[in-house]
Amino acid sequence: MTGLSVEARVDARGVDVGFDLGEGEVLAVLGPNGAGKSTALSVVAGLVRPDFGRVELNGRVLTDTARGVAVPPHRRGIALLAQQALLFPHLTVAANVAFAPRSAGRGRREARAIAEKWLDAVDATQFADRRPHELSGGQAQRVAVARALAAEPQALLLDEPMSALDVAAAPALRVLLRRVLREGDRTAVVVTHDILDALALADRVIVVEGGQVVEFGSVRDVLTRPRSAFAARIAGLNLVPVFGAQDGFETETGVRLHGLPDADFVPGAPAVAVFAPHSVAVHRRSPEGSPRNVFRVSISEIEVRGPTVRVRAAEAGGRFELSADVTAASVAELDLVPGLDVFFVVKATEVALHAVRTC
Ligand SMILES: Nc1ncnc2c1ncn2[C@@H]1O[C@H](COP(=O)(O)OP(=O)(O)OP(=O)(O)O)[C@@H](O)[C@H]1O
Incomplete structure (x- = not known):
């Protein structure tokens, strides 16, 4: 089998x-802090031994707890790029990049040529003779990309490669990574908090929450039809877990919900209702008449976002949060302030119902 196949259970970390x-293919791994993203990467890289697990890369078994296989990190054909560039401080940039080919037995001249090729590919030729402390964070990270690629890995693992960079340096590195990953047809796993990374770099995405994969699919699917609270939040959508009731759906707290089930919806199975903040109207009193969905909420935050105002609120049952995008005029008219109890109202035609995939 070509590609990368991973199963990893690390009990102590849940x-x-x-x-x-x-x-x-490039896979983005998204999820909140402490979800287990880095742990998964560490298992693939061979830095953490799972209690149960199997890692196979292009037909080669690298980890198999059932058979006692644990190929050491430097023999896996996998390069790991961390948040910090972690260059060898005493070596020049060129020597840092030439390190992997030298370690693999290439001659000095050949390793130097490989280093030059990759430094050129990341637009860092001009730094070849510098030492790491003479580089900015963004420059060092570009050199780290060159060093990783010079090892000619079969798979590249990137653990939040942009997170230590300032906002000015991150876009340039993202463009560079897009070039080397997408155009180079590389098998790669990118752990990120940033949806922009997933959009720019990845073919597919998984969302990890509480140590489990709660969502997988194409980047577009996960963002437009999220099934997890994390994916909904990064996509800027409201998401409410619902259960099939006798004549429709209701939330855990008993709020009736009407919406449009999508093609993969299974009646009776757990589902989520997804709707955009701009489709939510805010009322002081509960409006009459269906087919509307009405949530009693308490406003927690009001944030001006350009021409609209985002009103964040906690549902009365305290089980989920919702957002509404309204005009500044309606905030003034309704006299909305944090702490106020109001009603969020959304038409049934604006609510999509998706089955929750169990992964
Ligand atoms: N070296 C370690 N030793 C023991 N437990 C750890 C270690 N590293 C992480 N953990 C624990 O394992 C769990 C998963 O952490 P992990 O770092 O994999 O999450 P993450 O999704 O990468 O988070 P972040 O986005 O904050 O980096 C957490 O409960 C964390 O506290």
């Missing part, structure tokens, strides 16, 4: 995840 990706 992590049990699995995913597959084809050769040349």
